[in-house]
Amino acid sequence: MSLTLDQVLPGQFVEITAIAGEPGLVQRLYELGFCEGERIEFLGRAPLGDPIEIRIANSRISLRKVEAAGITVRVV
Amino acid sequence: MPVLPIVVALVGNPNAGKSTLFNALSGLRQHVGNYPGVTVEMKKGDFVVDGRRVELIDLPGTYSLAARSPDEMVAVDLLLGRQPSEPRPDLIISVVDASNLERHLYLTTQLMELGVPVIVALNMIDMAKSQGITIDAERLAKSLQVTVVPIQANAGTGLDSLRAEIVRAADGGVAPAANLLPEPILRESEALHGSLNGEIPPFLARRLLLDVGGYTEQWLTAKRGPEWHQTLLDARLRLSESGCPVPAAEAKARYAWIRAATAMAITKPAIRPVSTTDRLDTILTHKLWGTLVFLALMFVVFQAIFVGAEPLMGAIDAVTKWLASLVEGVLPVGPLRSLITDGVITGVGGVIKFLPQILLLFAFIAFLEDCGYMARAAFLMDKIMSRCGLSGKSFIPMLSSIACAIPGVMAARVIENRRDRIATILVAPLMSCSARLPIYGLMIGAFLTVGRPFWLKGFTLFVMYMIGFLVAPIVALILKRTLLRGATPIFVMELPTYRRPSLKAILRRMFDAGWAFVRRAGTLILASMIIVWALLYFPNTDENGQKYEERIAAITEKAEATEGEDAKAEGEKAVNALRSEWKRTSLLGRVGRSMEPVFAPLGWDWKIGVAALASFPAREVIVGTLGILYQEGDIDSDEKKDQLQNTIRDRWSEDPIRGPYVVPIALSVMVFFALCCQCASTLAVIRRETKSWAWPAFTFAYMTILAYIGAFLTFQIGRWVVDHLS
Numbered sequence: 001m002s003l004t005l006d007q008v009l010p011g012q013f014v015e016i017t018a019i020a021g022e023p024g025l026v027q028r029l030y031e032l033g034f035c036e037g038e039r040i041e042f043l044g045r046a047p048l049g050d051p052i053e054i055r056i057a058n059s060r061i062s063l064r065k066v067e068a069a070g071i072t073v074r075v076v
Numbered sequence: 077m078p079v080l081p082i083v084v085a086l087v088g089n090p091n092a093g094k095s096t097l098f099n100a101l102s103g104l105r106q107h108v109g110n111y112p113g114v115t116v117e118m119k120k121g122d123f124v125v126d127g128r129r130v131e132l133i134d135l136p137g138t139y140s141l142a143a144r145s146p147d148e149m150v151a152v153d154l155l156l157g158r159q160p161s162e163p164r165p166d167l168i169i170s171v172v173d174a175s176n177l178e179r180h181l182y183l184t185t186q187l188m189e190l191g192v193p194v195i196v197a198l199n200m201i202d203m204a205k206s207q208g209i210t211i212d213a214e215r216l217a218k219s220l221q222v223t224v225v226p227i228q229a230n231a232g233t234g235l236d237s238l239r240a241e242i243v244r245a246a247d248g249g250v251a252p253a254a255n256l257l258p259e260p261i262l263r264e265s266e267a268l269h270g271s272l273n274g275e276i277p278p279f280l281a282r283r284l285l286l287d288v289g290g291y292t293e294q295w296l297t298a299k300r301g302p303e304w305h306q307t308l309l310d311a312r313l314r315l316s317e318s319g320c321p322v323p324a325a326e327a328k329a330r331y332a333w334i335r336a337a338t339a340m341a342i343t344k345p346a347i348r349p350v351s352t353t354d355r356l357d358t359i360l361t362h363k364l365w366g367t368l369v370f371l372a373l374m375f376v377v378f379q380a381i382f383v384g385a386e387p388l389m390g391a392i393d394a395v396t397k398w399l400a401s402l403v404e405g406v407l408p409v410g411p412l413r414s415l416i417t418d419g420v421i422t423g424v425g426g427v428i429k430f431l432p433q434i435l436l437l438f439a440f441i442a443f444l445e446d447c448g449y450m451a452r453a454a455f456l457m458d459k460i461m462s463r464c465g466l467s468g469k470s471f472i473p474m475l476s477s478i479a480c481a482i483p484g485v486m487a488a489r490v491i492e493n494r495r496d497r498i499a500t501i502l503v504a505p506l507m508s509c510s511a512r513l514p515i516y517g518l519m520i521g522a523f524l525t526v527g528r529p530f531w532l533k534g535f536t537l538f539v540m541y542m543i544g545f546l547v548a549p550i551v552a553l554i555l556k557r558t559l560l561r562g563a564t565p566i567f568v569m570e571l572p573t574y575r576r577p578s579l580k581a582i583l584r585r586m587f588d589a590g591w592a593f594v595r596r597a598g599t600l601i602l603a604s605m606i607i608v609w610a611l612l613y614f615p616n617t618d619e620n621g622q623k624y625e626e627r628i629a630a631i632t633e634k635a636e637a638t639e640g641e642d643a644k645a646e647g648e649k650a651v652n653a654l655r656s657e658w659k660r661t662s663l664l665g666r667v668g669r670s671m672e673p674v675f676a677p678l679g680w681d682w683k684i685g686v687a688a689l690a691s692f693p694a695r696e697v698i699v700g701t702l703g704i705l706y707q708e709g710d711i712d713s714d715e716k717k718d719q720l721q722n723t724i725r726d727r728w729s730e731d732p733i734r735g736p737y738v739v740p741i742a743l744s745v746m747v748f749f750a751l752c753c754q755c756a757s758t759l760a761v762i763r764r765e766t767k768s769w770a771w772p773a774f775t776f777a778y779m780t781i782l783a784y785i786g787a788f789l790t791f792q793i794g795r796w797v798v799d800h801l802s
Binding site: 058 | 176323327357364566567568569
């Protein structure tokens with residue numbers, strides 16, 4: 001099943017299949033370890049539903065939903 | 077020939093422990109380097125190893141060398157030796173977090189292409205070990221082909237061998253750069269480098285090709301025009317066609333290389349153990365509990381700033397008054413004495429008074445930042461702040477401004493995006509700071525207490541604070557839509573692992589913030605206090621050429637010589653009348669009277685106008701100035717403040733024109749003070765933080781206009797209500 005990172009539910013593990021978006025954002029995501037094939041654990045959402053918190057490799061990353069919408073993932 | 081010092085640059089991701097390492101290596105010998113046109117500051121320190129002097133530069137934390145703004149470019153230029161005021165580093169120390177090695181090595185691989193020797197400082201080995209991660213440093217060094225020194229910077233472990241390696245590596249020469257980028261990228265960047273005739277070094281040609289919309293691209297396109305830009309786009313298109321699209325190709329190549337290089341050196345547990353950070357974050361970033369903890373924490377912080385700083389602020393006031401009276405006892409009556417007591421001592425005292433609040437706030441900020449909570453606060457508040465075009469990172473600077481805008485403006489440094497940072501700085505002075513309390517207290521006490529509902533006092537004060545809370549986000553939104561318009565900055569941020577902050581680091585941050593405030597803001601506010609003093613002092617003779625000070629001294633002497641309370645009170649009254657006349661005929665008094673038509677639409681007479689004008693360097697001055705103008709002498713006790721309250725109420729109510737409108741006038745004064753930037757220290761700090769006179773000038777202009785309009789509307793609406801509804 002293919003979906004974007006902002007649609008994932010807390011506690012789910014997903015794998016990145018594609019990254020798209022504004023070049024500066026995509027480059028920053030790569031620098032932070034977001035790479036096709038990497039696994040992500042969805043940790044939760046902020047009080048008003050945005051931004052979201054995820055774990056990739058050994059770091060916790062927070063990103064806004066609009067930013068997460070460019071990351072296509074599949075549930076593993 | 078003297079041996080030149082070894083210049084060493086410290087580079088690493090944010091939260092890699094770079095600053096801790098910098099402090100541990102350079103101790104107390106530090107200073108700050110500034111660069112023209114950018115707000116970036118870099119700390120510099122030095123130390124001696126085996127008789128060789130080492131100069132250390134701490135670069136801002138970064139995830140890569142792909143610079144997107146002039147601020148980020150400073151670090152890249154410095155590493156390439158393109159920063160005119162700085163020598164090129166002889167050595168780079170790449171600080172990496174052992175518990176997150178692969179990601180941190182991404183930056184290291186870029187540093188290895190600069191043609192400067194690199195040492196990897198493998199930091200936080202203890203924390204990695206506690207998570208079951210072990211790293212074989214020797215193997216890692218072999219596969220990376222650079223020196224690797226395992227350290228634990230906050231415990232001081234491994235620093236001796238790091239120092240020794242610095243000297244060895246600086247003399248040792250450059251290891252060959254790992255050729256890890258795919259062939260097509262290297263080919264295209266070489267061609268690009270050739271076509272630019274040596275205008276930029278090969279490394280920047282590579283960044284030009286790989287960083288879509290990056291700083292080098294912006295700069296060269298502005299310089300060479302759109303036709304040249306097309307050649308760059310063509311090169312990227314060719315890369316994409318040969319299976320190397322930017323920026324994905326660079327990331328893939330680097331991570332593939334890193335994975336191969338670290339495969340034999342790292343052992344990780346199969347199942348990631350649950351860490352303290354995980355456990356803490358289930359509460360601290362929880363929708364409900366996280367919000368509650370955050371609100372409770374903010375309450376504690378601001379309560380502590382208000383309550384904790386109070387005794388110190390009182391003590392500073394007392395010392396100021398004591399010093400002034402000391403000078404009065406020594407110096408003869410005259411301009412010099414008045415300048416030193418009323419201008420210099422009161423001026424400096426008025427600045428130093430804010431120091432306790434700044435030190436306390438920075439202690440909290442340093443603690444919250446160093447322990448890793450600050451990023452969580454930004455995470456929790458981001459959605460609300462995004463409504464006014466800012467991000468969660470602006471929340472703490474804006475909230476801090478309730479205590480005082482100066483630390484608030486300084487706290488905006490945590491916001492990396494320049495436009496967001498400037499928008500936050502420009503609206504921070506709108507938040508109701510503690511220096512506005514005296515005038516609120518005076519006006520509410522005089523006009524909204526006696527014979528009014530008991531809740532009106534608190535309600536009015538609440539409304540005054542709400543003005544700041546409501547206007548600041550609106551102004552921020554307007555600024556972000558107009559002057560500071562631009563692409564939404566990237567919010568993506570790391571939520572770092574929680575750690576125990578070091579007391580030394582917190583004390584250092586407090587000291588740095590306090591010193592910066594005292595030194596730079598202190599000089600400017602001192603100058604402006606002296607100007608206001610002079611404008612209220614001169615001319616110091618009456619129309620008969622007699623000096624006011626001599627007349628006052630004569631009356632006082634006479635009153636003291638005679639027995640009886642009545643004579644003393646009579647003398648005091650005469651002195652106050654004389655003081656008032658002196659202020660009325662002073663330069664500022666004349667200006668105030670000639671500006672009466674400007675104040676009239678706000679409901680003000682010339683006295684309020686003069687008091688407001690005299691308060692532009694520091695808004696608390698208004699209470700003292702009103703005291704002088706309404707003949708109550710200097711306001712220094714609660715009793716006298718009550719007296720002033722009564723005098724103002726009586727005088728305003730007696731006025732045949734303004735009498736019926738005292739409440740609208742009081743509200744108009746309060747609204748003016750709520751919205752106006754009457755604080756030279758804040759403007760000086762804005763100048764310091766934005767490195768430009770334009771922003772403080774803009775802040776001053778927009779807030780003054782806003783204050784005038786606000787006070788005008790308040791008075792006019794208030795007058796209409798009085799005329800029609802009562």
